[in-house]
Amino acid sequence: MTVATYLRISYEDQEMKKAVKTESNSIANQRNLISNFIGKHPEFEHARIVEFCDDGWSGRNFERPAVRELLNQVQDGRIRCIVVKDLSRFGRNYLEVGNYISRVFPFLNVRFIAVNDNFDSSNPMAAESLEVSFKTLLHDIYSRDLSHKVKNSLRFQARQGKCMAAFAPYGYVKDAGHKNRMIPDPDAAENVRSVFRMAADGMTTLQIAREMNHRNILTPMQYKRMNGSNRTIPNRIHEDNFWTPETVIKILRDERYTGKAVFGKRKREGAGNTRQVTVNKAEWITVDHAHESIISQVEFDQAQKKLRAYAKRGTVRKTENLLHKKVRCGICGRCMMRTGSRKNPSYTCMTSCMTEVYPCPTERIAQADLLEIIQKNMQEQVKYAVDSSQIWEERQRHIENQEVLERDNSEKKLCMLKQSHNRIESYIQELYEKFAFGELDRDAYVRLKKAALERYGNVSKQIEELELKMGHGKMNGRMENRFEENKISVIEKPMKDMIADVLRAVIVYPGKRVEVVWDYRDEFSASVF
Ligand SMILES: [Zn+2]
Incomplete structure (x- = not known):
């Protein structure tokens, strides 16, 4: 065991x-x-x-x-x-x-x-x-x-200007003497400066990422790992290994490089929830000159202006994008970018634009094709739910039969115990009669009676235990068949809701091979092995 x-x-x-x-x-x-x-x-x-x-x-x-x-x-x-x-x-x-x-x-x-x-x-x-x-x-x-x-x-x-983050941002290290203060890390700080310089020169975040990869500069996460931190962010295994526009934006947006301490930019949506939401800037706690700056305020503001300029170029609104953040590249793990016309969009992995390290799929895959695959997969899920439901019913029947059997056995045993209880009672009665009529002397009577009472006590205890067990052992009641519920919800939900609620990801591999990952499927297999 x-x-x-x-x-x-x-x-x-x-x-x-x-x-x-x-x-x-x-x-x-x-x-x-x-x-x-x-x-x-x-x-x-x-x-x-x-x-x-x-x-x-x-x-x-x-x-x-x-x-x-x-x-x-x-x-x-x-x-x-x-x-x-x-x-x-x-x-x-x-x-x-x-x-x-x-x-x-x-x-x-x-x-x-x-x-x-x-x-x-x-x-x-x-x-x-x-x-x-x-x-x-x-x-x-x-x-x-x-x-x-x-x-x-x-x-x-944080109000006292202390660095409250568990880790100093890339470009800084925590001061060994003062746990809540940070000081520039010379090598990394130089990389932060080049990122800001490139942005000021008008390079896009994608171009900056490509340039950093080209120069073979460790990513912030690789650098952190090299320096002994074993903290990893789930689902980002591959992204950590090369610079991406997101890595670059994260640096360009971080006001701490100007010497400000900033706290409370994001908070959890609520307790019991891991999702974080951005907090209104007015609620941030900022303290000027909390630590040595790496970037001047002027350089920082310039970068913000450039970033705003990129942001103005058309972005697809979330609501109209059915597969928002759900289409991922099977090789590098990153979200694939939506391209093409609004009516006829397709997805493509951008990683090859940043680094040559990964053999990512180079072909585009049409959203229409993906939706067709998802729909087919969904139909299989319905069948799966129906099958699981049947397996569950069978197992439940087996468990119930088992319980009935056990109960029958217990009742037989209880009956036997009660019979022997009665037998001992009449035996003690007999002993007394024999003693009263002089067939037994006092010593023998006391000895035999004592032994009989002991047996009587044992049997009483066994009866008590068994009755207690049988009392609690009343059928635990039927467990709910969750597959039945799921089966219904799977069938009734329209495709759009299914995608929003239970589609975790669509993973695209080279050669347009596609894997569909459902959220509830885990629950199914968790219960069915
Ligand atoms: Zn990729």
Whole structure:
């Protein structure tokens, strides 16, 4: 048997640690607590223990590398039991956590234990326990509260002109002596200056990116990695490896290069949400001369003027672009650019305009072709949902039969126990009669009666336990068939809504090979293996 332990520490936890000095969520603490728990339970004696750990990840969703890996292994049937310190370590989103604990794990027959919450799914009481769901919900609320507290503390320090970002922007390093101050990093600062110079000379961001690649200058992310940071942004694996217009714009828009400290440009849309929204400039906290400048205000303003000029050139409005940000290149991973006429658009990968490193598809692919592929794929999805629904029904029937069988057995056993109960009662009665009529002496009577009472006590206990178990074992109730719901929604939704709601990406490979990635399909396969 393989038991997975899951540990998580988030950026907020680390901030809170400074604020309220609580160490209880440290990785070491979680690890100790779990291994103590496992050590105390004999059923884990020969189990193989595998640890999964997400360091620096928020629990608001399941987009964390270690938890993803854990869930993959669960799907593959490689893990029979998961142990965490408490539910909030596993996740802070009430709905998602609830779904795994009440549906996915029982379905896959995986035992789930949250040590500090006293939750163990193998306990028959646990399955429908309202208390647990409620506690998870509280964690979710607590998470909002926590992020609010951390945010306030950060804003306070930002007002004092301290560099609050976890990392200094490209071109600076954090001052070793003062954690919240930054100083120019000579090499990178020179690259920032050349980016601004090229912009002032009238080069487009694409031209600047190409030039930086041509000069073989490490990208900000490569540079950061080289200097020992292992922080990576998901989904950007390839983009990190060459300069793109986005990298260039990010530098050209960053006012911190003029010596200003800027805080609060973006915020999360809300707690429990990873999406960030841009904050109105009036709400930003800026402090002049917070650190040494790399770029003069004049140079900075010039670049802004040029950027505005590019922006004026026609951009497609989001609303009319059905596949906005969904068409990606299968080689470099970047979003493909929409080109061609408004009525007859097509997609093309721009990476080859910036660097020759990747063998990206060079041909354009028409939006009409993509939509046709998506529609075909969607029809397959409907079939898939129908099939999954049938598989689910069969499994459910099997589980129910199993329950009926178990109940029958328990009833037989209870009946036998009650019979032997009665037999012992009459035996004790007989003993007394024999003693009263002088057939037994006092010593023999006391000895035999004592032994009989002991047996009587044992049987009583067994009856009690069995009755208790049978009381709780009342059919857990039918689990909902989620595939049925999905099946209906898949069929009824028009194509446009499907694309907006559940189409994650259309990935284009050379030779116009196309892969369609649906968001809900993961859920399906997560539950069906
Ligand atoms: Zn590409």
